[in-house]
Amino acid sequence: NPRLHVSLEERRSSCKHPIASRLFDLMMAKKSNLCVAADLPSLDEVITLAESIGPKIVVLKIHVDILEDFSLTKIRQLKEVARAHEFLIMEDRKFADIANTVQQQFHGGVYRISEWADLITAHPLPGPEMITHMFGDSSSDSRRTCGCVLILEMSTKNALTNEDYAKEAAKWGLIASDIVTGFVGQSAPNSDFPGWIQFTPGVNSSSASGDSKGQQYCSPAKAVLERGADIIIVGRGLINSQDVVATAETYRTEGWAALTQRITN
């Protein structure tokens, strides 16, 4: 897959979405390809974490529906931290329903995700019309302010996201490449579109196997060099560590070294 060896500058110039360009800029400026999965039970704790590791990361990934103290006010506080430390916020909602439903889930409810998320995740399962209708027509704000990341492959044992599934999904993701800014996967997909960014979860330096509940792990180097990750997603490997700042620095260094090595090879 030629994408893997193209420079970030060059890939940035193929981007069709402003959020993807911004992410390439942040990666180059911060020398980081680290996304942290802030799976903590409260937004207060997420904000504290973000304040400390903000300089090391390019994306902070959250699950808004596990936060027991959610409020739009606190989300605005988190947005301030993101502005100050220059990282994007990804809401890992994994939208996966008919268009009429996901429209309401994306724009409405208590969370109003489209008002604050820079990136959201979606399962391609319901077919292509979900995403196009969710983001609206070209006059819609969320088309520019929020990028869609398609889940092509899952990190879990016995996942149903097999090769055929990922191939089919990548195909229609490419058709909507003004909305789809990247994908979540465990391998480079059957597309070498350099503007797409690959996010790889299941990264943990201290656990070689998994979490005993189906999650499977590999190291940052393996994720980048063998599996094609541009961005590594690290959750419990970091948030449960004693010194989160030092751990973030370690993951940043390892991830970035692997990415630089892959590109120059």
Add this chain to the structure above:
Amino acid sequence: NPRLHVSLEERRSSCKHPIASRLFDLMMAKKSNLCVAADLPSLDEVITLAESIGPKIVVLKIHVDILEDFSLTKIRQLKEVARAHEFLIMEDRKFADIANTVQQQFHGGVYRISEWADLITAHPLPGPEMITHMFGDSSSDSRRTCGCVLILEMSTKNALTNEDYAKEAAKWGLIASDIVTGFVGQSAPNSDFPGWIQFTPGVNSSSASGDSKGQQYCSPAKAVLERGADIIIVGRGLINSQDVVATAETYRTEGWAALTQRITN
């Protein structure tokens, strides 16, 4: 598929989950196989709807994350209506993540879904361990109070839930048949386990085609007789009608007549 012609009494006796038995009881007592998708923007409106159509339905399906006025107090009010009119509440969350994440989404956050949902939906995509860990071991309350409904096939145009996908998913759903009480699908799955209940969405008497955003519709009779639905899920065909009670009665009558006809044939 022999399941389709077995009496509800007999199927009830094969159930491995108390919620499935309860649903068969409600169907027989209320002569109804109607599930209404209450996709309204506020819980107040959902409660008002439930009070009026409660006697006609066996399940009220909601998307908790589209409700702008969600509170646990109002959910308790809805539970009271469900108790008074005897129907189950299905939270159509379509869980689809690693076990560690869905555990937090199911039990935690603002919604605390496991405290009030009788049924939840899940995509089998991440593999079997998601569900078993989400519901906990046999000592866990939610094992008995909440049934899992697997999405085997979606109703949308170009969905990726093809035959292979549905077959594979049904296989491991059966392994967990003390948790999985049924499935969402557009055809009888490759399992004839009579204790499983088939829910079929995309039912609308007044629209023969779809919603112009990928949703595809058929009539109640077609859903039950040709596609194997035990329960029909009706959303906009009912909630947007002038007289929701009269419309509910029409769908109840048509759905039940088709189910009776299928069983006795």
